[in-house]
Amino acid sequence: MKPAPFRYVAARSLEQALQLKAAHGDEARFLAGGQSLVPTMNFRLTQPALLIDINPLTACAGVQQSGARSVRIGALTRYRTLERDAETARNLPLLREALPHIAHPQIRNRGTIGGNLAHADPASEMPAIVLALAGRLRAQSVRGERWIAAAEFFKGALTTALEPDEMLTEVELPAAPPRSGACFMEVARRRGDFAIIGVACTVELDGDGSCRQARIALCNAGDGPIFARAASASLAGRSIGAAETAAAAALVQGEIDPGGNVHASRDYQRHIAGVLTARALKTANERAQRGH
Amino acid sequence: MATDADNGETHDITVTVNGVPYRREVEARLLLSDFLRHDLTLAGTHVGCEHGVCGACTIIFDGAAVRSCLMFAAQADGHAIITVEGLAGDREHLHPLQAAMRECHGLQCGYCTPGILMTMKAFLDETPQPDEAQIREALSGNLCRCTGYQHIVEAMQLAAERLRK
Numbered sequence: 235m236k237p238a239p240f241r242y243v244a245a246r247s248l249e250q251a252l253q254l255k256a257a258h259g260d261e262a263r264f265l266a267g268g269q270s271l272v273p274t275m276n277f278r279l280t281q282p283a284l285l286i287d288i289n290p291l292t293a294c295a296g297v298q299q300s301g302a303r304s305v306r307i308g309a310l311t312r313y314r315t316l317e318r319d320a321e322t323a324r325n326l327p328l329l330r331e332a333l334p335h336i337a338h339p340q341i342r343n344r345g346t347i348g349g350n351l352a353h354a355d356p357a358s359e360m361p362a363i364v365l366a367l368a369g370r371l372r373a374q375s376v377r378g379e380r381w382i383a384a385a386e387f388f389k390g391a392l393t394t395a396l397e398p399d400e401m402l403t404e405v406e407l408p409a410a411p412p413r414s415g416a417c418f419m420e421v422a423r424r425r426g427d428f429a430i431i432g433v434a435c436t437v438e439l440d441g442d443g444s445c446r447q448a449r450i451a452l453c454n455a456g457d458g459p460i461f462a463r464a465a466s467a468s469l470a471g472r473s474i475g476a477a478e479t480a481a482a483a484a485l486v487q488g489e490i491d492p493g494g495n496v497h498a499s500r501d502y503q504r505h506i507a508g509v510l511t512a513r514a515l516k517t518a519n520e521r522a523q524r525g526h
Numbered sequence: 527m528a529t530d531a532d533n534g535e536t537h538d539i540t541v542t543v544n545g546v547p548y549r550r551e552v553e554a555r556l557l558l559s560d561f562l563r564h565d566l567t568l569a570g571t572h573v574g575c576e577h578g579v580c581g582a583c584t585i586i587f588d589g590a591a592v593r594s595c596l597m598f599a600a601q602a603d604g605h606a607i608i609t610v611e612g613l614a615g616d617r618e619h620l621h622p623l624q625a626a627m628r629e630c631h632g633l634q635c636g637y638c639t640p641g642i643l644m645t646m647k648a649f650l651d652e653t654p655q656p657d658e659a660q661i662r663e664a665l666s667g668n669l670c671r672c673t674g675y676q677h678i679v680e681a682m683q684l685a686a687e688r689l690r691k
């Protein structure tokens with residue numbers, strides 16, 4: 235299929251892109267990597283009147299250390315840039331581990347982190363990563379700018395807190411603290427497919443090797459990324475062993491609401507969520523004990 | 527420049543394909559894959575699914591393998607593209623990747639082949655000494671309904687070896 239007609243503007247500046255979006259609202263779409271938007275346009279599920287191509291806005295791409303303990307990623311940063319970035323591997327091991335699970339190299343050469351988060355597919359890995367890391371997202375419009383906490387940003391399937399005139403311009407994530415470990419695991423039908431279930435977790439240790447704080451988030455486990463509050467809280471102050479990971483896995487199974495589909499029933503998704511939670515927590519804890 | 531028409535807003539673009547600069551007027555909604563095939567009659571780039579899944583339309587855009595069905599021709603303005611027609615350099619010779627595909631029976635109907643060649647060209651440029659697992663990972667975004675992939679993997683191993691020499 236071919237897309238319906240539209241007007242195309244290659245943005246010359248962020249200001250121009252924001253002005254056009256303010257003037258046209260929901261009738262206009264930003265075009266980032268196009269890896270989610272163009273397929274839906276080809277099927278005519280999306281028929282924007284105006285496409286604002288933000289690819290020329292190279293200032294919105296790149297990874298930066300910000301302050302001592304956080305990393306800022308420009309919305310237009312492509313997955314492949316992140317995959318090759320040594321700082322990302324060191325400071326954001328959780329995000330780094332999830333990248334190869336996203337689609338295929340050709341898709342990762344174009345797809346951007348901002349486009350992914352703004353698209354907010356519940357099966358997508360990055361929203362769960364940003365939620366597990368308690369990141370925050372920068373939205374800019376002609377009216378000004380605001381920072382939105384990850385927990386407030388994702389509002390449900392393909393729905394975010396962004397207003398029709400706002401562009402997501404940056405994501406800020408805390409760098410992995412010392413004595414912490416992270417792990418991302420997913421089950422998919424084939425390499426590059428969307429996850430049947432994915433689990434992201436981080437474990438931060440106290441001086442005595444017990445867990446100071448753990449955070450667990452899942453993808454494709456509900457109508458948005460899900461932060462497993464009770465399971466995460468259950469680990470604080472404990473030394474993580476088999477009993478603790480099993481208990482957390484059982485809590486996760488109660489906290490999620492997977493939709494089920496032709497490839498995986500809800501029960502199967504719930505089962506996988508439990509298995510992956512226990513494995514990912516064990517691995518994250520081992521990595522934390524080793525110091526990375 | 528954009529001209530305002532309800533149906534067919536058009537843009538003047540200049541794009542370099544296989545080293546040759548082309549200047550064309552394109553409709554905003556023209557997919558890059560259709561631009562290459564219909565406007566430039568470079569029909570080696572194939573179209574299977576038009577939603578990014580099959581990989582038949584893979585080209586090299588500014589050095590990186592991408593889906594040409596998920597880009598608009600207007601986005602290629604000022605950029606450089608290599609298609610399967612530009613792989614060997616001339617019409618008399620095969621590129622080592624193409625020769626290896628032929629020798630190892632890496633194709634049957636050939637529909638997937640241009641996309642696989644362009645994907646693997648970019649991959650081998652970056653990873654000259656791949657192991658089998660890396661080759662299979664690199665191939666994961668290209669569907670082949672005929673070969674069962676085994677012979678493609680063998681062709682890539684042979685090509686990588688020859689390209690290193």
Ligand SMILES: Cc1cc2nc3c(=O)[nH]c(=O)nc-3n(C[C@H](O)[C@H](O)[C@H](O)COP(=O)(O)OP(=O)(O)OC[C@H]3O[C@@H](n4cnc5c(N)ncnc54)[C@H](O)[C@@H]3O)c2cc1C
Nearest residue numbers: 264266267268269270271337345346349350352358402578
């Ligand atoms: C074959 C295939 C397999 C895939 N598999 C996976 C997978 O396993 N996991 C996964 O997570 N994803 C997968 N994807 C989707 C891919 O990750 C997309 O690249 C990503 O979801 C969207 O990023 P993009 O830059 O391409 O955004 P686009 O497609 O350009 O945009 C997506 C949406 O976000 C809006 N938008 C874009 N940028 C901004 C911005 N800065 N501010 C506000 N709104 C914006 C657009 O208007 C559009 O509505 C797959 C895609 C394909 C084609």
Ligand code: FES
Nearest residue numbers: 574575576581595
């Ligand atoms: S035609 Fe582009 S990926 Fe299938």
Ligand code: FES
Nearest residue numbers: 634636670671672
């Ligand atoms: S050779 Fe027929 S699809 Fe690959």
